[in-house]
Amino acid sequence: MILEQSTKLRLLTVFLFYFTQGVPYGLFTVAIPAWLAFNGASTIAVAGVVSASSLPWMLKVFLGFFMDRYTYLPMGRRRIWIVGAQSTIVAMLLLAAILSPESNQIWLLSVLGFLVNSGIVFQDVAIDSLAVDIMPEDERAKAAGIMFGGQTLGISAATFAGGQLIAIYGTVAGYLAAALVVACVLVFGICIREREGERRFPWSNGKAHPRNVALQIDAWKPLLVNSAKSMFAPLRTRPRTDS
Numbered sequence: 473m474i475l476e477q478s479t480k481l482r483l484l485t486v487f488l489f490y491f492t493q494g495v496p497y498g499l500f501t502v503a504i505p506a507w508l509a510f511n512g513a514s515t516i517a518v519a520g521v522v523s524a525s526s527l528p529w530m531l532k533v534f535l536g537f538f539m540d541r542y543t544y545l546p547m548g549r550r551r552i553w554i555v556g557a558q559s560t561i562v563a564m565l566l567l568a569a570i571l572s573p574e575s576n577q578i579w580l581l582s583v584l585g586f587l588v589n590s591g592i593v594f595q596d597v598a599i600d601s602l603a604v605d606i607m608p609e610d611e612r613a614k615a616a617g618i619m620f621g622g623q624t625l626g627i628s629a630a631t632f633a634g635g636q637l638i639a640i641y642g643t644v645a646g647y648l649a650a651a652l653v654v655a656c657v658l659v660f661g662i663c664i665r666e667r668e669g670e671r672r673f674p675w676s677n678g679k680a681h682p683r684n685v686a687l688q689i690d691a692w693k694p695l696l697v698n699s700a701k702s703m704f705a706p707l708r709t710r711p712r713t714d715s
Contacts (some may be wrong), residue, residue, distance in 0.1 A: 474664070475606050475665065476606060476668065479611060482603075485602075485661075486603055486615050486618055487621075489558075489595060490599065491622040491623065491625055492561070492654045492657045493592050494624065496591075496592060496630070496650050496654065497589065497630070498628070498634065500522075500584075501526065502627070502630070504521060504581065504585070505518045505522055506635060508575050513575055513578070520578055521581045521585055524582035524585050525582075525588070525589045527586060527589075528586060531593055535594060536597055536601060539553050539601060544674065545681075545685060547671050548667065548670050549601070549605055549684050549687070550601050550602040551602075551661065551666055553595075553598040554595060554599060554602065555662060557591045558591070558661055559658060560590070560594070561588055561592060561654050565588060565651035565654065567584065568588070572643060572644050572647075630650060633649065637649055666681075
């Protein structure tokens with residue numbers, strides 16, 4: 473269960489986590505809005521829930537810098553963020569099931585949608601960073617396709633299965649089913665490790681991998697400067713060999 477040592481495990485990991493991104497995202501941007509519309513909510517109310525659920529995705533621009541600056545290397549460069557984000561998603565879905573807001577409680581549904589998708593965004597950035605960090609260059613194109621397909625399948629599953637559960641048993645069933653799916657992948661994320669010798673839990677035995685220690689930047693200025701140089705550097709193209 474060490475990502476660095478197995479191509480199949482790396483590809484399975486990005487698929488599973490992107491699938492579980494799609495499940496709560498599809499629930500709060502398709503299934504719940506459809507339930508609201510069916511129960512007579514106005515267009516503005518439905519749009520409010522969807523927009524609140526989509527708002528955290530604006531944070532992606534900044535989260536990569538934050539995760540590079542602050543991490544827990546004994547558990548790997550990204551896994552502490554992945555496990556934390558996945559735990560947040562599960563907790564927020566369970567909170568939604570406990571509170572079980574009615575179709576007229578738009579403000580509460582909007583807050584829950586915002587919180588759930590905040591966890592998804594953190595997980596999304598962490599998985600993308602993990603893929604770049606742990607995968608060889610010739611594997612990334614395949615991984616990108618798997619990511620897109622996994623998320624699409626997750627959204628589709630949440631839209632269909634979540635919609636059916638909500639229609640038959642109510643919204644609590646939809647929230648609990650989504651939480652169960654995400655929790656199963658959370659267990660998977662706890663079991664894997666990025667590199668040999670790292671910890672599974674903060675209290676487990678293990679230590680930071682020397683490569684990660686060497687790459688870690690503990691100040692904002694070099695992090696931002698190096699990122700800016702990479703973003704604005706001219707693209708390198710291979711010289712043409714044809715005549």
